[in-house]
Amino acid sequence: MTTLNMLRCAPRALKKQPIWVAPSRNIALTSVNRDAPATTGSKAVLPGHEYYPGKEEYSPVIGHREIVGHGEIPYYTDSFTVPCPAIRFREVDEALGKLREKEKGDWKLLSLEDKKTLYRASFNSTLEEVRAPSGDWKRCIGDNAILMALMFLGVSVIGFADPQYEPKTVTNEWVDAQTEYLIKRRVQPVDGIASWYDYENNKFKPTWSIFTTKETSKSVKTLSEKE
């Protein structure tokens, strides 16, 4: 199953998209000044955003996103157990900077769209979306059904195509010899095979035609001619 999961990375690699961005070697965790508070040297980057620590050290990992919480290497997750991760989700933009200045004022002046964009700038999904079902069971059952169908097809068609698996009691030669023996022994004279054979004329009665196909009818004719 791990090889199957690795094959899913193939289209991404063909398009030359990165599969995972590894942090560069320039991250020197020892140089981070942990004792300093968050608002050291407030350099205004964009209107509404101030300088945040680790801006140059973590940029290959997190880009231009704002660090908002504790954490040695900050990363973003959506989960109910850690609802407030250490970084915001979206990067810093000019439009977002203007929204942040509006946020500093009265919140009653914010429209519903502004509030939703502010939420989606800090968080990827709501906690209800985290709880929502993914419908993955349909994929699992479907994949398994396809594999089982292929297996049944292989066994029934390809497996039985081998002459090794043909039983010899089904061939016409065997059946003809069998019927000859049964008629000579006069088995089942009341309801069976001997009752369908006319011993005076050495022929099968017309009701025997029910059990014949094109192939068997030839052998039956030869049998009746013989006796």
Place this chain on the structure above:
Amino acid sequence: VSEGTWLEKNNYAQFDGWELRQLINFVAADDGVPEPEIIIEVLKGCRNNNDYALATRFLEVVRLKGGNKMSETWPYIMQEIGPTMQELGISTLKEMGYEEPELWLENVDDM
């Protein structure tokens, strides 16, 4: 606040953004729904830090902490904190549409 609660009346309104997020993570890990007095202080702390998204996230956490008894705890808490929310200008989760999932986002394991 009754005696013996883990979260006691404190100056959460003067907390920094970093400390507020730590507080909310602890509330999510704790086994229980916080009291309305504490919720009000946290919302005031969000207002002081000019962070609106954090307030809605905290309200979502409080709602989901009810678990199977969400239908009993959430209306009571909305009743208690309704006036402060109207003062600060925070809209309820129903108005935002966040009581149900809004967008379908692809699961990271299926990418």
